[in-house]
Amino acid sequence: MFCILIMGISIFFEINEIPIFDLKVGYKFIVGKSDYKQYENISEKLGFKKDDKLLIIHADDLGLSRSVNKASFDALKKGHVNSASIMMTCKHINEVGKFAIENPEIDLGLHLTVTSEWRDYKWDGVLDSSKIPSMIDNKGHLFNNKKKFVLYANPYDLKNELQAQIDLAKSIGIRPSHIDSHEGALFFKQDLFKVYLEIGEENKLPVFVPKLVATHFDKDFPKPKNVVIVENFFMASPKIEFSDWENYYITILNNLKPGLSEIIVHLGIDDNEMQNITIEHPNFGSEWRNLDYDVVSSEKFQDAIETNNVKLVTWRQIQNVIY
Numbered sequence: 001m002f003c004i005l006i007m008g009i010s011i012f013f014e015i016n017e018i019p020i021f022d023l024k025v026g027y028k029f030i031v032g033k034s035d036y037k038q039y040e041n042i043s044e045k046l047g048f049k050k051d052d053k054l055l056i057i058h059a060d061d062l063g064l065s066r067s068v069n070k071a072s073f074d075a076l077k078k079g080h081v082n083s084a085s086i087m088m089t090c091k092h093i094n095e096v097g098k099f100a101i102e103n104p105e106i107d108l109g110l111h112l113t114v115t116s117e118w119r120d121y122k123w124d125g126v127l128d129s130s131k132i133p134s135m136i137d138n139k140g141h142l143f144n145n146k147k148k149f150v151l152y153a154n155p156y157d158l159k160n161e162l163q164a165q166i167d168l169a170k171s172i173g174i175r176p177s178h179i180d181s182h183e184g185a186l187f188f189k190q191d192l193f194k195v196y197l198e199i200g201e202e203n204k205l206p207v208f209v210p211k212l213v214a215t216h217f218d219k220d221f222p223k224p225k226n227v228v229i230v231e232n233f234f235m236a237s238p239k240i241e242f243s244d245w246e247n248y249y250i251t252i253l254n255n256l257k258p259g260l261s262e263i264i265v266h267l268g269i270d271d272n273e274m275q276n277i278t279i280e281h282p283n284f285g286s287e288w289r290n291l292d293y294d295v296v297s298s299e300k301f302q303d304a305i306e307t308n309n310v311k312l313v314t315w316r317q318i319q320n321v322i323y
Contacts, residue, residue: 051258059084063093067274071267071293080296085111088165089123097172107314109178116142121277126164132157146185162199178315180208187213232261245291253304265292
């Protein structure tokens with residue numbers, strides 16, 4: 001029976017692309033058992049009431065392409081999203097640095113990147129590959145999936161690379177408000193997850209952690225003060241039909257709970273550049289990103305924010321509270 005249980009857990013993680021290989025951690029993830037305290041009185045410290053509905057509308061993947069940058073810059077300047085994070089390993093980061101300098105009031109964090117998932121569009125780390133060998137595949141790129149990263153990366157290489165990503169961002173004019181994890185790759189193996197938390201603490205940056213990932217914390221692994229656990233976290237999944245895209249997001253706003261929530265979107269223009277990057281990858285692909293852009297920019301979405309008395313907050317505001 002025990003062997004069958006273990007096999008079932010392994011199959012569950014494989015199907016859901018969750019690279020957990022530690023049985024104790026895997027058990028905690030499945031049962032959702034966690035022991036943590038949210039940042040105390042965060043609503044009140046941000047200037048709101050305890051039962052207010054606070055929401056971050058966050059755009060991932062800035063720097064990935066001109067298409068992503070164009071859509072994201074537009075949505076940020078118009079207030080359709082109020083936060084974003086940047087992939088510092090990608091080729092279009094200088095556009096983001098220029099945008100950050102010209103728009104210092106806009107909330108930009110770092111989407112710490114340790115995987116290179118697209119078929120024909122690849123990158124390595126910010127550091128030379130020879131300095132982070134445990135994170136690089138035999139073609140000189142970051143691994144193409146979370147599983148390989150979790151299996152082979154060591155904490156020493158990881159910490160050096162993550163710090164290099166933060167340093168590069170600052171050098172081109174970006175003043176990071178927080179860190180999060182591209183593809184969630186830093187969330188699963190505890191020694192790598194601890195590096196993610198440490199690099200945030202050492203750089204005085206709030207660290208995004210979804211509620212499920214908070215299962216790591218217990219009496220032997222207490223939550224650091226700069227970790228912000230987002231209990232109500234939403235992101236579109238491949239299970240949602242494109243025809244239901246708008247309804248998915250409007251339903252979130254109509255049913256939002258008090259406390260801190262975050263909606264993560266992936267914005268882009270469905271053009272040749274984006275189609276070529278995301279070839280054979282409809283999930284988070286070109287059409288997906290254009291749909292996200294269309295929905296958050298729509299009058300219906302913006303009206304739902306107002307109708308439901310949702311209070312928009314940013315990671316910069318949270319950073320100012322924590323530090």
